[in-house]
Amino acid sequence: MTAQSLQDIEGGKTLAVRYGGAVPRYTSYPTAPHFSGLVNGDVYAEWLGTIGSGDKVSLYLHIPFCHELCWYCGCFTKIVRRYKPVAGYVESLLREIDMVVERLAGKPEATCIHFGGGSPTILDPRDWQRVMNRLRASFDIAADAEIAVEIDPRTMDESYIRALADAGVNRASIGIQEFDEDIQRRINRVQPFQVTAQVVGWLRSNGIESLNLDLMYGLPKQTVRHVEDMTARALAFKANRIALFGYAHVPWMKTHQRLIRDDELPGLEERWHQASRAAEILVENGYVRVGFDHFALPGDPIVGEAGGVGRNFQGYTADTAETLIGFGASAISSMRQGYAQNVASLPSYAHSIEAGLLPVRRGVALSDDDRLRRFVINRIMCDMQADIGRACEAHGLDAGALDTEIDTLRPMVRDGLLDITGRTVTVTEVGRPLVRNVAAAFDAYLSTGEGRHSAAV
Numbered sequence: 001m002t003a004q005s006l007q008d009i010e011g012g013k014t015l016a017v018r019y020g021g022a023v024p025r026y027t028s029y030p031t032a033p034h035f036s037g038l039v040n041g042d043v044y045a046e047w048l049g050t051i052g053s054g055d056k057v058s059l060y061l062h063i064p065f066c067h068e069l070c071w072y073c074g075c076f077t078k079i080v081r082r083y084k085p086v087a088g089y090v091e092s093l094l095r096e097i098d099m100v101v102e103r104l105a106g107k108p109e110a111t112c113i114h115f116g117g118g119s120p121t122i123l124d125p126r127d128w129q130r131v132m133n134r135l136r137a138s139f140d141i142a143a144d145a146e147i148a149v150e151i152d153p154r155t156m157d158e159s160y161i162r163a164l165a166d167a168g169v170n171r172a173s174i175g176i177q178e179f180d181e182d183i184q185r186r187i188n189r190v191q192p193f194q195v196t197a198q199v200v201g202w203l204r205s206n207g208i209e210s211l212n213l214d215l216m217y218g219l220p221k222q223t224v225r226h227v228e229d230m231t232a233r234a235l236a237f238k239a240n241r242i243a244l245f246g247y248a249h250v251p252w253m254k255t256h257q258r259l260i261r262d263d264e265l266p267g268l269e270e271r272w273h274q275a276s277r278a279a280e281i282l283v284e285n286g287y288v289r290v291g292f293d294h295f296a297l298p299g300d301p302i303v304g305e306a307g308g309v310g311r312n313f314q315g316y317t318a319d320t321a322e323t324l325i326g327f328g329a330s331a332i333s334s335m336r337q338g339y340a341q342n343v344a345s346l347p348s349y350a351h352s353i354e355a356g357l358l359p360v361r362r363g364v365a366l367s368d369d370d371r372l373r374r375f376v377i378n379r380i381m382c383d384m385q386a387d388i389g390r391a392c393e394a395h396g397l398d399a400g401a402l403d404t405e406i407d408t409l410r411p412m413v414r415d416g417l418l419d420i421t422g423r424t425v426t427v428t429e430v431g432r433p434l435v436r437n438v439a440a441a442f443d444a445y446l447s448t449g450e451g452r453h454s455a456a457v
């Protein structure tokens with residue numbers, strides 16, 4: 001897809017403006033603004049009691065600390081200068097693992113472990129060993145389990161990377177965002193190219209070969225030319241995965257984003273062109289598009305058959321386990337029964353754990369209707385296609401149960417974003433960046449107006 005082809009469709013008035021309004025990212029359905037206090041520690045404990053030996057689970061551990069604040073940051077994190085608060089948090093995390101494990105019906109198999117943040121690389125090597133040892137004692141960790149860590153390259157040296165490898169880490173997601181130094185200064189994240197290159201080299205020489213790079217578009221003063229340079233430089237690393245995130249500017253939620261001047265941010269059409277150009281360059285250089293913001297080299301498990309890609313709170317993943325157990329402040333667990341989120345406040349998290357209470361504060365128990373819509377939204381977001389009639393029947397309903405929703409998508413067919421054959425909805429290559437808008441047609445909560453989201457493009 002080229003920027004030009006988008007212009008053609010609208011005769012100059014681009015789709016970005018028509019469809020670029022706010023929509024959720026659908027890392028869950030129902031989305032987080034619709035979680036409530038009805039799901040608490042007791043409900044979560046009941047759900048945990050249905051998981052036993054032989055069940056496959058994924059684990060997510062949230063480490064909400066960083067050394068320095070990137071002004072664009074939308075993650076849940078806290079800036080710390082000393083290790084003491086991190087050390088205290090690790091104690092709570094270890095205790096939470098024990099509390100969760102006590103409530104399981106058996107010892108499930110962990111096929112995927114993801115450390116996210118924040119910056120998990122703030123943990124010292126000793127704490128890495130302690131946390132991994134606790135997980136190994138508590139879960140049956142699959143021999144080929146993916147053990148992934150989000151890495152801030154600015155704080156790395158080779159001995160640290162060796163410690164990660166020793167702890168069993170076999171996949172790294174590297175925060176880059178942009179290579180241009182002027183833009184780096186505008187977002188308060190100065191990270192020379194050499195620093196990133198060195199870290200990539202150390203990861204590979206220590207056997208951590210599966211690499212993801214995080215890049216961003218829509219940053220202050222960023223232009224299509226910057227994005228072209230950024231993408232070309234990223235190609236040099238030959239990472240098997242690249243995530244290309246559109247900067248989500250939500251200063252009403254993340255007040256520090258006010259440090260980024262609104263008038264320096266590219267508009268919707270410019271963002272669209274940036275995303276299109278980056279995608280074009282990556283595809284020309286052998287990457288395959290996955291979902292709406294990920295790219296992977298052939299051979300990566302997220303490239304391939306429909307149904308082989310899942311979506312979790314970190315984005316697209318090869319991990320399709322039905323159960324994700326989240327640990328740490330703000331972490332969300334996703335289960336057949338619903339979602340359960342831990343309290344975000346660090347003092348409340350610590351108090352809960354100290355009192356021996358599971359720190360879950362909100363969530364949502366899924367109704368049959370939620371489960372059907374979650375399935376449809378997931379397939380659209382991951383496969384760009386869903387047989388809605390078959391999904392309805394598989395959920396015990398008439399094949400036409402979501403026909404009204406399908407009908408709301410007809411204008412997108414006219415815009416070339418979508419094909420509808422019978423009840424099968426297929427997002428076209430032109431429509432791919434707007435897949436969230438397609439998924440939104442099946443979101444029964446969207447019209448209730450709670451929560452504000454970032455722009456679709």
Ligand SMILES: C[S@@+](CC[C@H](N)C(=O)[O-])C[C@H]1O[C@@H](n2cnc3c(N)ncnc32)[C@H](O)[C@@H]1O
Pocket residue numbers: 066072073074075116117118119120150151152153174175176177214215216245246247248249
């Ligand atoms: C937890 S950070 C990655 C690890 C580490 N903290 C770092 O920054 O290097 C997760 C990623 O989310 C992305 N991100 C953070 N804030 C964002 C925002 N407001 N909009 C879009 N992407 C964002 C960035 O690409 C970032 O690398």
Ligand code: SF4
Pocket residue numbers: 065066068069070073074075077117118119152175
């Ligand atoms: S982008 Fe990463 S390093 Fe920067 S503040 Fe956010 S979590 Fe921390």
